[in-house]
Amino acid sequence: MAEGFKLDQKHGKSRVRVSRVWRQPLSGGDAIVEWNVSVSLFSDCLPAYTSGDNSAIVATDSMKNTVYAKAKECSEVVSVEVFAIILARHFSSFYPQVSAAEVKIVEKPWERMVVSGRPHSHGFKLGSEMHTTEVTAKKCGALSLASGIQQLSLLKTTMSGFEEFVRDKYTLLPETRERMMATEVTTSWRYTYDHVSQIPPDPFCFTERYKDVKKVLEETFFGPPDTGVYSPSVQNTLYLMAKAVLNRFQDIASIHLRMPNLHFLPVNLSSKENPTMVKFDNDVYVPTDEPHGTIEATLSRTMSKM
Ligand SMILES: O=c1[nH]c(=O)c2[nH]c(=O)[nH]c2[nH]1
Structure with missing residues (x-):
C-alpha cells in the first residue's frame, strides 16, 4: 500500500x-x-x-x-x-x-x-x-514458459472461401468459394511445466518442439501438397491449426494464434470505351496489408480432458 x-x-x-x-x-x-x-x-x-x-x-x-x-x-x-x-x-x-x-x-x-x-x-x-x-x-x-513464432507469412492461391456471413445494409462483400488466403501468423504456446524442476534436461528439446509446432501449423494451413484443404474462413483454419497443436503435443497447455486476413483484391478495370480492359478471372489482384481483418483466438485444454 x-x-x-x-x-x-x-x-x-x-x-x-x-x-x-x-x-x-x-x-x-x-x-x-x-x-x-x-x-x-x-x-x-x-x-x-x-x-x-x-x-x-x-x-x-x-x-x-x-x-x-x-x-x-x-x-x-x-x-x-x-x-x-x-x-x-x-x-x-x-x-x-x-x-x-x-x-x-x-x-x-x-x-x-x-x-x-x-x-x-x-x-x-x-x-x-x-x-x-x-x-x-x-x-x-514456480515458472511459466511460453514459446512462439512471429512473422510467419503463409499464402495459398486457392482452396479458400467465405460464404453465408451476416448480410445487412452495410454489406457489399460478395460470397465466394474461390479466393486467395494470405496471413502473417503470430503465435505463442504455453507449456504445462510450472516449476523449474519440471523442465526437461535436453537443452534442445524446445528448439525441436519449435520446429515441430511450426510444421504442424503449416501442414494444417495448407493441407496435402496436391489437393490442399478447403478453408471456409480464417476462423476455421485458425481453430484447426490450434487444435492440431494441442492434439499432437501433450506438454502444451494452450496456444494463442493471431492471423490477419491480408486481402488480395480482384482487379477489374473498365471504361465506356474499353469495358473489358482488365476483367478479373482469378488472376490479377491488388495485394493489400491495410486495412486487414484480424482474427485471433486462444485454445486451451479444459480440466475434464486432463
Ligand atoms: O475468413 C474470413 N473471416 C472473416 O471474418 C471475414 N470478414 C471478411 O470481410 N472477410 C472474411 N474472411
Whole structure:
C-alpha cells in the first residue's frame, strides 16, 4: 500500500540486443544466435516511487550487463528458452527484493548457409520468421514458459472461401468459394511445466518442439501438397491449426494464434470505351496489408480432458 493507493509496478530493460557465437571448428561449424532480450523485475521497491528512495532499485543498466554476462557464461550452445530461464531464475533468486522476473526474447532467424551443396562452417543468412519465448520465474521456483513464432507469412492461391456471413445494409462483400488466403501468423504456446524442476534436461528439446509446432501449423494451413484443404474462413483454419497443436503435443497447455486476413483484391478495370480492359478471372489482384481483418483466438485444454 502506498499512501492509501494500490501500486502495481515492474521495471526492467527492453530490447537488449546480444549475439553469442560458439566456436566449434571440429563439429558442424560455428554456431551463432542473435537475441533481443527484454527483462522486467517485480520487486519490493515502493519507496522509489513514493519518496525517491532508490536503495532497493536494481538499475536497469545492471540488468542489461547481466544479459551479456550470462551469455558469456553459456559455454555450451543453449536454446532461446533455456537462456530465458537462466536469466529469469537468476534475477528472481539473486536479489532478495525481487519476487519474480519476466524475460522475453525474440531470436533472429540466422540460418547456416549452404554453399555448393554443403553446409558452410561459419556463413549464415537471415531467414524470415522469428522464434520467441516468454518466461516468468518466481523466487519459489514456480515458472511459466511460453514459446512462439512471429512473422510467419503463409499464402495459398486457392482452396479458400467465405460464404453465408451476416448480410445487412452495410454489406457489399460478395460470397465466394474461390479466393486467395494470405496471413502473417503470430503465435505463442504455453507449456504445462510450472516449476523449474519440471523442465526437461535436453537443452534442445524446445528448439525441436519449435520446429515441430511450426510444421504442424503449416501442414494444417495448407493441407496435402496436391489437393490442399478447403478453408471456409480464417476462423476455421485458425481453430484447426490450434487444435492440431494441442492434439499432437501433450506438454502444451494452450496456444494463442493471431492471423490477419491480408486481402488480395480482384482487379477489374473498365471504361465506356474499353469495358473489358482488365476483367478479373482469378488472376490479377491488388495485394493489400491495410486495412486487414484480424482474427485471433486462444485454445486451451479444459480440466475434464486432463
Ligand atoms: O475468413 C474470413 N473471416 C472473416 O471474418 C471475414 N470478414 C471478411 O470481410 N472477410 C472474411 N474472411
